[in-house]
Amino acid sequence: MNRRSGPGRAAVPPAGPVPAALRAALEDDRLARAAWSRLAEPGDAAAAHLVAEVGAVTALEAVLAGRGPDRWRTRSREADPAGDLAAARAAGGRLVVPGDDEWPGRLEDLDRDAGGERPLGAPFCLWVRGPAHLREVTARSAALVGARAATAYGQHVTSELAAGLADRRFAVVSGGAFGIDAAAHRAALAVGGVSVAVLACGVDRSYPPGNAALLARLAERGALVSEVPPGSTPTRWRFLERNRLIAALTSGTVVVEAAWRSGALSTADRAERLLRPVGAVPGPVTSPASAGCHRLLRERGAVCVTSADEVAELLGELGREPAPVRSVERRAFDGLDRDELRVAECLPRRGGCDLERLVLDAGLELAVVQSVLGRLELSGIAVRVPGGWRSGVPG
Amino acid sequence: MNRRSGPGRAAVPPAGPVPAALRAALEDDRLARAAWSRLAEPGDAAAAHLVAEVGAVTALEAVLAGRGPDRWRTRSREADPAGDLAAARAAGGRLVVPGDDEWPGRLEDLDRDAGGERPLGAPFCLWVRGPAHLREVTARSAALVGARAATAYGQHVTSELAAGLADRRFAVVSGGAFGIDAAAHRAALAVGGVSVAVLACGVDRSYPPGNAALLARLAERGALVSEVPPGSTPTRWRFLERNRLIAALTSGTVVVEAAWRSGALSTADRAERLLRPVGAVPGPVTSPASAGCHRLLRERGAVCVTSADEVAELLGELGREPAPVRSVERRAFDGLDRDELRVAECLPRRGGCDLERLVLDAGLELAVVQSVLGRLELSGIAVRVPGGWRSGVPG
Numbered sequence: 194m195n196r197r198s199g200p201g202r203a204a205v206p207p208a209g210p211v212p213a214a215l216r217a218a219l220e221d222d223r224l225a226r227a228a229w230s231r232l233a234e235p236g237d238a239a240a241a242h243l244v245a246e247v248g249a250v251t252a253l254e255a256v257l258a259g260r261g262p263d264r265w266r267t268r269s270r271e272a273d274p275a276g277d278l279a280a281a282r283a284a285g286g287r288l289v290v291p292g293d294d295e296w297p298g299r300l301e302d303l304d305r306d307a308g309g310e311r312p313l314g315a316p317f318c319l320w321v322r323g324p325a326h327l328r329e330v331t332a333r334s335a336a337l338v339g340a341r342a343a344t345a346y347g348q349h350v351t352s353e354l355a356a357g358l359a360d361r362r363f364a365v366v367s368g369g370a371f372g373i374d375a376a377a378h379r380a381a382l383a384v385g386g387v388s389v390a391v392l393a394c395g396v397d398r399s400y401p402p403g404n405a406a407l408l409a410r411l412a413e414r415g416a417l418v419s420e421v422p423p424g425s426t427p428t429r430w431r432f433l434e435r436n437r438l439i440a441a442l443t444s445g446t447v448v449v450e451a452a453w454r455s456g457a458l459s460t461a462d463r464a465e466r467l468l469r470p471v472g473a474v475p476g477p478v479t480s481p482a483s484a485g486c487h488r489l490l491r492e493r494g495a496v497c498v499t500s501a502d503e504v505a506e507l508l509g510e511l512g513r514e515p516a517p518v519r520s521v522e523r524r525a526f527d528g529l530d531r532d533e534l535r536v537a538e539c540l541p542r543r544g545g546c547d548l549e550r551l552v553l554d555a556g557l558e559l560a561v562v563q564s565v566l567g568r569l570e571l572s573g574i575a576v577r578v579p580g581g582w583r584s585g586v587p588g
Numbered sequence: 589m590n591r592r593s594g595p596g597r598a599a600v601p602p603a604g605p606v607p608a609a610l611r612a613a614l615e616d617d618r619l620a621r622a623a624w625s626r627l628a629e630p631g632d633a634a635a636a637h638l639v640a641e642v643g644a645v646t647a648l649e650a651v652l653a654g655r656g657p658d659r660w661r662t663r664s665r666e667a668d669p670a671g672d673l674a675a676a677r678a679a680g681g682r683l684v685v686p687g688d689d690e691w692p693g694r695l696e697d698l699d700r701d702a703g704g705e706r707p708l709g710a711p712f713c714l715w716v717r718g719p720a721h722l723r724e725v726t727a728r729s730a731a732l733v734g735a736r737a738a739t740a741y742g743q744h745v746t747s748e749l750a751a752g753l754a755d756r757r758f759a760v761v762s763g764g765a766f767g768i769d770a771a772a773h774r775a776a777l778a779v780g781g782v783s784v785a786v787l788a789c790g791v792d793r794s795y796p797p798g799n800a801a802l803l804a805r806l807a808e809r810g811a812l813v814s815e816v817p818p819g820s821t822p823t824r825w826r827f828l829e830r831n832r833l834i835a836a837l838t839s840g841t842v843v844v845e846a847a848w849r850s851g852a853l854s855t856a857d858r859a860e861r862l863l864r865p866v867g868a869v870p871g872p873v874t875s876p877a878s879a880g881c882h883r884l885l886r887e888r889g890a891v892c893v894t895s896a897d898e899v900a901e902l903l904g905e906l907g908r909e910p911a912p913v914r915s916v917e918r919r920a921f922d923g924l925d926r927d928e929l930r931v932a933e934c935l936p937r938r939g940g941c942d943l944e945r946l947v948l949d950a951g952l953e954l955a956v957v958q959s960v961l962g963r964l965e966l967s968g969i970a971v972r973v974p975g976g977w978r979s980g981v982p983g
Binding site for chain 2 (some may be wrong): 233234262263264267268271288341349350374428429430440474475476477478479483484487490491496497499500503526531534535538552553554555557558559
């Protein structure tokens with residue numbers, strides 16, 4: 194049986210009259226890009242390549258003229274870019290396309306060959322909702338991603354990192370999901386920072402519904418971003434392709450908590466292919482929720498990060514933002530050299546010890562011990578007593 | 589004032605008649621090495637170099653003839669190698685020197701230049717107590733080291749690693765201290781494995797006293813090892829130098845738990861200089877007891893290890909002992925390619941969906957969707973129903 198002739202045959206519109214809703218798009222790059230965001234699924238590399246090569250308008254013309262694969266023309270009868278724009282505006286959103294001041298030039302990395310593999314494919318456009326200027330805020334930004342099934346540990350560490358990064362003027366970018374994502378957005382907002390959620394559905398929708406209030410706050414104070422037009426539903430592959438946008442929009446990606454198999458690892462993979470820094474937060478080896486992070490450390494060369502300072506060092510201006518040297522408790526023998534340490538340790542806390550005994554015990558030359566004793570006396574570590582020397586360090 | 593002429597002046601024995609206790613050592617390499625283990629402190633690089641160059645007997649002759657630094661001759665009046673050997677035997681111990689079958693050839697790495705720095709210095713001899721054949725058991729061995737102030741987490745992970753490594757026929761080597769060290773020794777012994785403690789004091793002593801019972805068991809079933817002669821007390825620099833022996837005796841070093849400043853890091857440093865593998869076990873970033881491990885991962889290129897399998901992969905025969913692939917729960921869509929995944933996700937759980945709708949939703953070519961449906965039907969993921977297709981995966 195010829196399945197194409199069967200009852201379920203899909204109707205590919207014949208090449209011919211241009212659908213009314215697409216006519217304006219043949220004259221306008223913005224509208225044409227909006228149309229493409231409906232004709233092709235995220236990650237449709239052929240579509241991304243065609244648009245990158247000939248431009249959105251010419252590519253659309255070609256499709257409507259019957260050239261290229263059927264799948265785009267099949268969807269053309271449902272495309273209504275002006276309608277999508279109106280829907281976005283109704284939700285307080287806008288369309289951002291290449292050439293706009295707000296377009297993040299970083300996204301062009303998605304059209305470059307990455308590690309010998311084919312390019313991941315830049316989006317045709319971005320649908321954005323919220324006051325943040327997307328290019329400006331993402332110029333200094335950290336993707337904090339991780340498992341939905343986060344532990345209390347993961348949520349705590351995420352909150353610390355996100356708040357610390359926001360304090361250091363990084364925008365905190367994540368996926369708006371439960372768990373690590375939500376903790377990252379919340380903590381950044383809580384300290385007055387900027388946070389951006391990149392969604393797998395339209396920016397007029399709340400997914401997951403349980404995060405509706407959080408997403409609404411992000412739309413008020415940060416930004417919601419998507420490459421699929423208003424009304425679009427999230428699907429598994431849209432989540433996967435969304436991850437490439439999180440990786441491409443940010444200065445680097447940090448995975449806070451992720452199971453051995455976790456979508457967050459795909460974000461790290463995309464970031465790596467884009468040559469962006471990737472950090473992983475370690476956790477207890479007894480916690481399956483950290484197994485993916487340890488996998489990144491073991492197998493993928495991710496950098497171990499344990500504080501906002503260390504993330505800033507990883508993602509900030511190269512060499513300009515080293516994590517501060519950790520302050521540690523001073524100990525009595527800090528700063529002593531090898532010989533000084535040996536003599537200091539031979540000094541008794543009580544009574545006294547003569548030079549001969551010190552030379553024997555330390556196993557050093559007499560002249561060395563004498564010189565060392567002089568220095569230790571100055572710093573109070575050695576004290577002269579009748580019969581020799583004792584320690585000046587409180588025991 | 590000329591301090592050398594003061595009342596505390598150390599008496600350097602004049603060159604001249606050889607002390608009675610050292611006469612036999614001038615005829616016997618074993619005795620001469622035993623003597624050197626008392627004349628020079630561990631890590632006295634000049635002594636190690638001299639003995640390596642001219643041999644222990646000739647080096648001893650030179651010292652007694654008044655050549656070389658005073659510090660060795662100063663101690664010569666207290667040296668009694670035959671007495672030390674008798675004391676070792678009385679404690680059930682023995683002396684092991686280069687050339688003995690039991691001498692671990694690995695220790696020669698200590699006399700090689702390491703990373704452009706001067707050699708760490710091989711020991712003159714080893715004092716050993718216990719039934720283990722030192723060369724044979726250390727040929728396949730893991731140093732498990734860490735903080736004395738270990739957490740319950742650190743002790744638990746140490747026990748798991750040590751037991752797992754003993755099961756895989758690795759000797760577990762550590763320093764006999766409280767905390768991680770003790771947990772490693774105990775767990776290895778508990779599963780009938782071999783464990784070796786390298787001490788900073790004589791093998792006839794129990795330090796720390798609280799580990800006396802453990803050390804006694806190691807002397808019965810594994811080995812206690814030291815480069816300092818019987819009766820020697822542990823000092824801070826002997827602990828530090830002891831760490832180079834732990835690093836040099838083993839196939840590699842794993843730090844399980846260590847504070848930002850911890851002696852265990854010095855063992856890792858020595859292992860690195862000897863080009864031995866170094867692993868670090870991650871832990872909560874909120875735990876100061878793991879900060880040193882994370883530092884090793886961040887700054888020193890240590891390998892992140894989370895299980896005995898991963899340690900065995902790191903330390904075992906190269907490429908012969910890969911950690912097994914982690915078994916994970918099978919999921920319904922495992923093994924599907926990208927197009928199959930897309931179509932599978934578009935199938936409704938109830939009712940049916942016609943081919944036209946599937947083509948639109950998946951954004952794929954008709955022919956692709958048809959071919960994919962055929963494959964998904966075979967695996968039960970797609971089910972034909974009146975009016976089209978539905979999902980065969982239980983929701």
